[in-house]
Amino acid sequence: MSREAVLEAVCGGEAECREELMNAPREVESFLGSFSTFTPVVRELKAPLVEQVENLSSAELMAGDRELARLAVARRLAELYGEKFRDWAGDFCPICGRTPVLFLVKREQGPFFETAAKLAKCVCGFSWRYAWWRCPNCGAEGRENFDVLVKEGLDGVFFYRCRKCGYVHVEASGEPDEVAQYGLRILARYVAGR
């Protein structure tokens, strides 16, 4: 599944929409770049880690926006402390506390056969191995709890709508780039009707 396929699915032929989508990750990146030297002071290595940051208010002052500040700090935390949570198996991100929307399926060649792992991919940059057929919002498990939707043109992309709580998550194979990842999260929200 290519970036172009995602652009087409989100925007169709609308040039303005495409440009916005193409630029969004870069704009966020350049904004977050100013935080590359910010050092979060962490009280305790407890998830979600962003709640443990003592100097969050100075980040908010720097960013001028609470949500952006938290995202910027979470990105730093993911870089600095991601390794500490490598065995994480929770439903929410241990760094920023978000419920994951995007999941990437990675295929690995083992000694005898190919295996696949499902990774939750958070906007803060942290990712962790996740169970198949599980809703990250309510914990419902088993394929009978999901409606699976596909969108024409998006090969290897599946949208899962939980029958218990309505939460939608999206699963994609391969290595979608930042723009495609951003677009897939937007599509998941469309599918959820939000």
Ligand SMILES: [Zn+2]
């Ligand atoms: Zn996160």
Ligand SMILES: [Zn+2]
């Ligand atoms: Zn659910």
